[in-house]
Each structure stands twice: as C-alpha cells, then as structure tokens.
Amino acid sequence: MAQHWQEILPIDRYNVASNGLLHEYDRKVLTFLYQPLIGSTCYSLYMTLWAELEENRLWSESSTHHLLMNLLEMNLKDIYEARLKLEGIGLLKVYVKTNEEERSFIYELHPPLNPEQFFLDGMLNIYLYRKIGKNHFARLKRFFTDKQKPKENEYHEVTAAFQDVFASAAPESLQYFQDVSADVEADENQQLIGRNETNPLQVDINTFDFNLLAAGLNESLVPQRALTPKVKNVISNLAFLYNINPIEMKNFILGAINPNDEIDIEDLRKGARDWYQFVNYDQLPSLINRTQPVAHQVQVTEPKTQEEKLIRYYETTPPLIVFKDLSGGVEPSNSNLKALEEIMIKYKLPPGVVNVMIEVVLIKTDMKFTKGFVETTASHWARKQVKTVKEAMELAKNEDRIRTDSKKAGKGANKKPIRTELIPDWFNESSEDANKDTSQGNNSDEAKKQAIKEKLKAFRK
Structure with a gap:
C-alpha cells in the first residue's frame, strides 16, 4: 500500500x-x-x-x-x-x-448515526461499552433517551386529516395548462438542500463464507430462505465483531431459530455476545486497527530481499494470523488472545510492531508466550515509541547485541558458562563473537533453534 x-x-x-x-x-x-x-x-x-x-x-x-x-x-x-x-x-x-x-x-x-441507530447497532455500541465501561455507558444512554409518550389506550388520536382541512381549487381558465416542471424542480447542476440519513455500519458480506455456513445448515434442516439479506448483514457484522467462523456461527443460528423457521436477530446477537463473554472472562471486544496503519508502513516498493518480504508480511497481516503461522497453525489459547488484545489496547502498539514482538517473544520463551515477558517487552517498546516494523526489528537487534556484549563481559570476569539465547533469523549474526557465543550453546538449544527456524522458513514460503 x-x-x-x-x-x-x-x-x-x-x-x-x-x-x-x-x-x-x-x-x-x-x-x-x-x-x-x-x-x-x-x-x-x-x-x-x-x-x-x-x-x-x-x-x-x-x-x-x-x-x-x-x-x-x-x-x-x-x-x-x-x-x-x-x-x-x-x-x-x-x-x-x-x-x-x-x-x-x-x-x-x-x-x-442517530442515537437510536447507534445504541441498537450491534457493533459500535459494543465497542463503546468496552471502551468507556458500564457506568459511563449507562450515563450516556440516559443522556440520549427521554420518557416514552403515554400509552395509546390512555389517549385517542383526534388529528385532522389533510383532506379534511384543505381543498384543491380548479383553475378558472386555460392559462394554467402549461409545463411547470422547470419551475418546481432543481436547476441543472444544482441540488436541493436536504438530509440523507446515514446507514448503519456494515461489514462486507464477502468476508464471510456463507457457502460453508449454508452447507452446515442444510445438514441441520434449516431452510435457505431463513438467510435473508438482513440476516446475512447481521451475521457478517457478528463474525467480524466476535471473530466467529462459519462452523461456530451455525450453532448460534440453530439457537436463534423460531417456530416459523426464521432467524431471530436479537437472539442471534445475544447468543454470540454471551458466548464471547463466556470464553473471554466476561469481556467484550475492542476496536483496534486490523493491520499496520498505512501511515506507518515502510515497505512501499515490491520486496526483493528476505527481510523486505518479512516486513511486508508483518505490515499486511493481522497479529492473530501471524501468531498462528509462527505456532505451526495451532490456535492461540484464551490467555494468549487476551495478552495480544491487552498489548494493542493498553500500550497502543501498531499491529505490525506487535507481529515483530510475537516472533521475538515466542523464540525467547521457547514458544510459551509468557505474559510477564510480553508485558515487559510491550511497555519498553511503547516507551521507545516504536511505530514501524523496521523500527521494531532494529530495536530487537540492538537489544540482542547489548545482551551479547554484556554476557561476553560477564564471561571474561567470572568464566561462568552462559546460556545462549535463541534469536530470529532476521537478526544480524555476522559478528564473529556472536557466532562464537552461539556455538557454545548446548545440543538441546541448538535443536530448538533449528526447529523454530524450519517453522519460520515454512510459513514464509
């Protein structure tokens, strides 16, 4: 981009x-x-x-x-x-x-959107609730609401109709028989001032695999007509909001089918929301950038070197996908997902920077993604105001060089054996001293290093 x-x-x-x-x-x-x-x-x-x-x-x-x-x-x-x-x-x-x-x-x-549209949106209201909390959300809801009008059975309408008040007088001469369209319509290249109401926010329905969903629903005897355009729009939004795949969505739809074989939209929303809160410890999703913002992308030309290809990959891929790729396709645990969400929201790190940090942390912690190490690294990078993938990679390289120099100095002083750190293969390892330190690692560390390198090469290809 x-x-x-x-x-x-x-x-x-x-x-x-x-x-x-x-x-x-x-x-x-x-x-x-x-x-x-x-x-x-x-x-x-x-x-x-x-x-x-x-x-x-x-x-x-x-x-x-x-x-x-x-x-x-x-x-x-x-x-x-x-x-x-x-x-x-x-x-x-x-x-x-x-x-x-x-x-x-x-x-x-x-x-x-007007307040009614916003609070019934199903996406923006959820993001706002997570952003400002329950009490402030309730306060805003009170601010944008008012008392309902009295019930209809207490009053009866006595409003006069148009035809009861006005009459249309017939022209008395033929002088009125003329084309008046040019007078009553707007002139060419002009428009009458008005107001077009805004449509609710809608995720592109092509981002969701409705064919796979329909195949699963056919097996459950749910009629195809239940997937109306309105229902499909809601499904697309829910899938984006709660990161739900077609197989999981099928279960929520089965729970929202009414006796008329129609999908109750409110029941569908409630089912998806309750499930997400259950698996995420009563938390709701937050609104964050999906991939690295364009303003912070540095690889604008066609990548040629391996490092440039990696930068482009990190700038255009969501952190969840990067995490799965680096983990050999294994889905991240709930604690991993929570940690990823926290570092992007709490420390405001761009997605591309988070992708670099994922690789560094997974390798340094032997693929464990330890929360303490994640937060320490994230807070440090946030203080350093790291915004681009290139800056994150350079910072990681510099930190590793400092660690290497420190260990070399400590080794010269007390001659104690030093455990060799595992590092990503995009680090600069041209130094002879760094190579010497690496060669002193034990066989198990070398085996782990080679295994991780093979995984990285596999997904980069």
Whole structure:
C-alpha cells in the first residue's frame, strides 16, 4: 500500500461537501458516542472540515492541505491516518480528480448515526461499552433517551386529516395548462438542500463464507430462505465483531431459530455476545486497527530481499494470523488472545510492531508466550515509541547485541558458562563473537533453534 505522501501532498486542493445538512445535535453524538472510538485527532479533523462549510450550505470554498495542517497543527501523515479512520467508520467519503497539473479532492462529510441507530447497532455500541465501561455507558444512554409518550389506550388520536382541512381549487381558465416542471424542480447542476440519513455500519458480506455456513445448515434442516439479506448483514457484522467462523456461527443460528423457521436477530446477537463473554472472562471486544496503519508502513516498493518480504508480511497481516503461522497453525489459547488484545489496547502498539514482538517473544520463551515477558517487552517498546516494523526489528537487534556484549563481559570476569539465547533469523549474526557465543550453546538449544527456524522458513514460503 502507498505511503501518505503518495496519496496527498500539502499543495493538493480539496473542497468539503456535506451529504445533507448537518445539525447541531450531530455534535453531541460525535462528541460523546464517536470520539471515544476514533480519538480526538479524527474528531478534530471532522469538526474542522465541518467548520469550513458555511451555515446551511453543502459546499465549501477550495483550500489546500497546507492550510489544514496549519489549522490542526498536525503533520500530513497524522491527517491522512485520521482521514482513513473517518472513512472506515462511515463519517467521510473521499473523491479524487487527477490531471497533469494538480490533484484535487472532495471530502464529503456524512452525518453520524442517530442515537437510536447507534445504541441498537450491534457493533459500535459494543465497542463503546468496552471502551468507556458500564457506568459511563449507562450515563450516556440516559443522556440520549427521554420518557416514552403515554400509552395509546390512555389517549385517542383526534388529528385532522389533510383532506379534511384543505381543498384543491380548479383553475378558472386555460392559462394554467402549461409545463411547470422547470419551475418546481432543481436547476441543472444544482441540488436541493436536504438530509440523507446515514446507514448503519456494515461489514462486507464477502468476508464471510456463507457457502460453508449454508452447507452446515442444510445438514441441520434449516431452510435457505431463513438467510435473508438482513440476516446475512447481521451475521457478517457478528463474525467480524466476535471473530466467529462459519462452523461456530451455525450453532448460534440453530439457537436463534423460531417456530416459523426464521432467524431471530436479537437472539442471534445475544447468543454470540454471551458466548464471547463466556470464553473471554466476561469481556467484550475492542476496536483496534486490523493491520499496520498505512501511515506507518515502510515497505512501499515490491520486496526483493528476505527481510523486505518479512516486513511486508508483518505490515499486511493481522497479529492473530501471524501468531498462528509462527505456532505451526495451532490456535492461540484464551490467555494468549487476551495478552495480544491487552498489548494493542493498553500500550497502543501498531499491529505490525506487535507481529515483530510475537516472533521475538515466542523464540525467547521457547514458544510459551509468557505474559510477564510480553508485558515487559510491550511497555519498553511503547516507551521507545516504536511505530514501524523496521523500527521494531532494529530495536530487537540492538537489544540482542547489548545482551551479547554484556554476557561476553560477564564471561571474561567470572568464566561462568552462559546460556545462549535463541534469536530470529532476521537478526544480524555476522559478528564473529556472536557466532562464537552461539556455538557454545548446548545440543538441546541448538535443536530448538533449528526447529523454530524450519517453522519460520515454512510459513514464509
């Protein structure tokens, strides 16, 4: 994927458009419901673009990204990364026009979901609950709710109908028989100001294997008509939210079938949520980057060397897949999954950096993925503000060199035998002293090292 400077430059121009009028109430929704999920940088970018629209207008004047950088006091990389998050969560659509002289963008702002849509979304509400906790979530829910209107059996409607109040008068002459469509419709190249409601967030249904799911349901005598488009959308979202495969999803669907052979969506959501909380110690999933953010990717050209291929792999692969590959296809345990989630959320390490750390930790702990060592490494790398895969690999190499030099000094002082550390094969082992230290390891360590190297070579191919 391209770097930010390949996508936008300070001299590139942009116009802000709005997909319908944005209301003052939208600010409250963005501030309290969206900001905890996307962060203050994305929130500031959205609000700044909104501010460029004049009151009750749909288009802004043209500006450059250099002005945007000055307004936000942000570099272009941070602006680009914030823009991608706004796109992903459905608040922004981007259009680009390129010619020989310049490149221009249209940033189309989309209104947030209304509170009812948000709290019944099934994805965003779950992420918000996990982010801010039960008490604050309940407080926000109270903030965006009000009393219900009285029950219908207590009142009866007496509203007058349109035809009871108004009448349509007939024209008295033929002068009214003319084409008025040009007067009542919008002029060419113009649009009437209105408001288009935002659709709920939807994961692409092609990311889920519905063929495998349908095959399993046929064996259980569940009719194909039960998988309506609405149900498929919910299944795709649940599969993404809780990391559910088609075989597991089949069990939740069987538990949500009603007497009419239809799938009850609320029962399906509840079943998936209860299962996830059961296997994750009553915790709910968090919203994190799936792969290394584009702004922090360094391998933008076609990789040629083995190290460049590894960097590309780490930058484009989710940590869960990397963990399974390095473990020979073995599924990570619940404690492993919890540790991975914690280091990405608590220490805010990008996914690509986490992938490097997974390899280092697995090799250093003899494939045990010890929680204490994981947290120590993660906190250290977070303090060093490691953001890219290349930085993580260089830091790991430097730490190993320091350990090697320290052991050599200790060996010269007291002549005690030193246990040789296992290291990834992308480490720089060209030093003769390092080779000497490695050769002093015992036979069992050498066997482990060779076995791990073979696993790494196998999955890299």
